[in-house]
Amino acid sequence: MNKAQIVDLVKEGSVYRGLIQCEALGQGKDVALRFRHAKTENSIDIPCVYDKEEYRFEFDATMLQVKKGVYEIDLYEASTEKLYQVLVDQKEEVMFKGKYNLDYLVIEKSSRVYFPTYDSHKRLQFVICSLTNPEYFKVTKIACQNYVTTEKEIRFENLSWDEISCKEIKALFSENGGRVIEEMPMEYGKDLSYSLDTIKEVICENAKFKRYRAILLINDGEQLQRCWIYLNQKAEQPIVDPVLATWEDPVPVDETEEVEETEEVEKEIKKLMLYYTTNYYAAFAYEEQDAFYGKYAIANIEKFAMKNEKITMQASYVDFSAVPTKVRLAQRFEESYMDFPIQKTWEKKGVCYLNATIDLSAFQMIPFYLDFYVVFEYQGREILARVGCKRIRDSHLNKRLIRYTYRTGDGYVAYPYSTMYNKLSLVYREITKYDANIYKVKEMVSAWLYKGMRYYLNRKDIWLVCEKNSEMAQDNGFYFFKYCMDHNVNHKVYYIMDKESPDYKRLLPYKKNVIPFMSIRHMLLMQSKVILVSSEGKSNYFARKYVRGRIVRRFANKRYVFLQHGVIALKRIDSTFSKAALKAKLFVTSSEFEKSIITENFGYNDDEVIVTGLTRWDVLQDKSEEQPMREIVLMPTWRTWLEKMTEEEFLESDYYQMYSSLLQKKELVSFIKEKNIRLNFVIHPMLKKYVSKFASACDNIQIYQFGEAPINEIIMKASLLITDYSSVSWDFCYMNKPIIYFRFDIERYEEEQGAYVDLREDIVGDVCYDVDGLIQMLKKSVNQNYIVDEKFVQNRKNYFAYEDKNNCQRVLDEISKKYYE
Structure with a gap:
């Protein structure tokens, strides 16, 4: 392959401009800079302009609209279809400092990174990756021997990068989840200073974020390093207080807003805080101080037992000079709660523990949900730590259905469960027929059967359809099921239905494909690799408000097609039917207008939202x-x-x-x-x-x-x-x-x-x-x-893309395309 050389490259914002020389090409026309993905071979061309024996190019990295990966760079001549490898000029040390140059990095706020580099043969490459990609950004830490705070700046002194052959360094400011907020100005040296005014500007522009981190990018010539500032002088000490410094009212108040003198104004008093994490990394927070400590306080269940109304727990917690005083059982969304004393605290191998007993009969509970907290006392204030239960989630709460159930005697039942965020909570509700021990036995039997039959069942092509509470056959689920039955589709489609429901008679023509709700067969199939198709949420496939047990956990992430109950427009329901909450793989809509509502508000990708029309409209x-x-x-x-x-x-x-x-x-x-x-x-x-x-x-x-x-x-x-x-x-x-x-x-x-x-x-x-x-x-x-x-x-x-009575077929086609093509 012929050769070309890049002789100049500059970056302004996200735009790259450069010059390439290629003697073999001469004054060729229709020349482009070709980016070819090293693995997929997909390519994209950037037009070049011939100018004084050189080819000039310009492109905006953020507008490339290509996948992440490494791209080989060639010059492409369209008339001859020849490719010319682009090599780094012999003076690469001018453009690159080793294989990289931090000045050439383009970092989007989504933490997507673009930068040029070259391989062992000096061939020019272009990389698109995440800032967290370990192949290009090795994670390390830099020890800080001391920090100094003033009214104008935060300075980290004597940073220990002596062992690193540092050619250049760049400072970034990111929110705690890794999303880059701002590039911070800094000079190479042993100290790193952050201007308080600059931080104020960042916070003002990104008010939805509360936690921030300082990130350093270091180029050692052969490897890029993503570094956290590590406060090593605290490494051998327990965390006494995570907050190292605070600044009052760091964000300017809008003084143009007039408030009547008689009006009582209640506002959150937020502070900018420099703090260090449990791993001793330096971080920043901008929020109300009590809320900060509440999130910093951590308590996790280590041992849990329940007998009738008595719950005993052992929890570990983070010691930061706050004293645990009691365990609180609180009604969710209500102000009602009851505190129970902590019986014992102790420390073992650097971990703090507490014991407590909760008597459910002592608290006048109201339906439906209650949460557990450890109450800490800190500087005269109460700080609440939600109790986590990740370590006991599977082995205790969701399997011991009979033992961990308290019947109050007045027609109500209470039992603990693990939330989707692994927090300990309690359900308190009226007893239903599905609370009988026979259904718990059925669940255990079905779990045992599934172990022996899972390889057989998982090879079956099974679709399960249901509607509200598995006791109705009137909505989109029923009409989709009816269509599948009447047209003999090439799938095993079953309808889950309560035999005592008045609508059961509507399913009698298809009785062979109707599975009784909460039967062993129903529970067995719910554990296998089925596709769920429903006009309601997945919870309607099982006894409502169970929120625990083997089956609930197994079907939580199953393939799921949401047929919808109606057109979404007149009621905001994105918190209920968001992608995070509903976890649908396909979301049915009736028009491009409705689809835009879903993609813009519910978190779904464009290919996950289908425009087919509602299946019940066919009839x-x-x-x-x-x-x-x-x-x-x-x-x-x-x-x-x-x-x-x-x-x-x-x-x-x-x-x-x-x-x-x-x-x-x-x-x-x-x-x-x-x-x-x-x-x-x-x-x-x-x-x-x-x-x-x-x-x-x-x-x-x-x-x-x-x-x-x-x-x-x-x-x-x-x-x-x-x-x-x-x-x-x-x-x-x-x-x-x-x-x-x-x-x-x-x-x-x-x-x-x-x-x-x-x-x-x-x-x-x-x-x-x-x-x-x-x-x-x-x-x-x-x-x-x-x-x-x-x-x-x-x-x-x-509001209607189709009025042709073919909605069921379109839904069927979309499901087949999603899972079988």
Whole structure:
């Protein structure tokens, strides 16, 4: 291969500019700088311009849009398709300091790094990697003999890089997780200074981060090193206090904001703190000081036992001059808690321990979740350390289902579990039929069977479908299952269903492919390599709120296709259905508009979100004119703030008062009787315990508990929908039927729940805010023979990519492409 030489290279920001000489090429045209991946052979070309016997190139590293890896650099002549290896000029010591030059590094804030180098044959290469890549950035530490803090700077003195043949050094400032925030100016020497003003600027621009690290990059000629500053004078001493220095109000306050003198303002007093970690690395924190100590305080379960209402635990903790005083059992999201004394503390081989006993019968618990803390006393303040349980997670909490269960005697059960972050918590809830010991025995038997059958089962191509609580067959899961059965797909598709459910009869035509919920067969398959396909979260495949046990842990990370319950737009639910929480491999949407909501807010990649339409829409058809009398559906969604209300509080809530008064409204009753209309009020499943509280003396008003009648049938028979923020409105929109949005609490809803669209403007139906306005809009729509306004007809085009009744097939194709191609 012919040769070329790079004779000049400069970097400005993320842009590289350089000159290449190639005598063999002459004044060739259509010449490009080719980047060829050393492993995949994929390549990308950067155009070159001929200028005075040299080829000039320029490119922005961050715009390359290529995979990480090592790229070989060649000159490519398009007319002859010849390649010319680019070598480093004999004066490489001018451009490079050894194999590298830190001045040529481009570091993105995602910690992706770009830099040129060369191989043993002096051939030019370009590397794209992470700052944590050990092949290029060897992790090491630099000891600091002393540090000095003033009002203007932080100085680390006598840094020990004597043993390193250091050609150059660069200082970075990163958030604690490794994301690079800023390149810090510094001069080569034995001391490293950080300007407090510079740190202030960094914190102001990156307010979402609370913890920071100083990173040093060192070029020794042959290897790049990523170094932490190590406070070695503390190495042989216990951590007395992690905070080494603090600065009050390090971030400027906006003094242009006027506050009335009579207004009481309560704000967090954050501090900039220089501290050292348990590994003695120097770090920075910017947060409220009590919150900092709370995160620094660490307690982990070493031994755990439970007998009836008594829990005994032994925990290790970090000693930083804070004294553990008690163990706290606290209701999550509530202010209620109870403290239990620590019986004993001691130290062994440099580790501190404590013993405590918790009596669950002494605390008046309320459902559902409680958390364990160790309470430390530090400088007159209480600091809470959440108790971790990673070391005992599998061997204790999630296997000893019978032993670690406390029945209160009043119909409730309490048991410990390990959260997804390996913290010790407690579930307290009403006893269900699935708490019987027979189901725990079934789980143990299925686990034993799986050990002997796993190689056989894991080779089977099995899909498991279910809907809410595995007791419904009315939504996207059922219609996808029905499609698979009717079209004889080349997969073993089964439906998980509670045999006592009223919907079980809908599955009788496919009985061979229906598996009884919580049967041994069900539990056995849940442990194998199945694909889960559902319109609900994975927790609906097993007894709700179990949150422990062998099976729960085994199916937590299974391949999972989320069919969705409705179109996501009117309610913010990214915390519930985010990628981190739901862990879906495919997420079904109905339009590019909805897909953008998911990719921008839920953390999913573009290829994980598919636009297919909802499977239940394949069977939707307008049956409204076939009915003996016109039907209207009133179907509101629930509110998060109603969840923990007592019955008395619920009956006094705006939600109950508004809908209860609507059902009793004489004007409404007279109108629907006059027009021979039936009003079907469908109550959300989260409020099913209050169904009996809603009543109407009018025969034209029917009240349904969700699931009591097939929702699809109710929707198809109806001529009009009254709802608030429910996604059922998209089914009516899909059939081009009129919708009235009754949003009497829109201000509170926007503040506490939120939406992804403007609830007043981005709509496909009329909006009203009180009962009188609702009745007037209803009369108008009925008198106009349920015609949809033209502006809403135009708006609906944004929300449906397909209206061809082929959604089930598209979902099937996407699953096959994901897992079988």
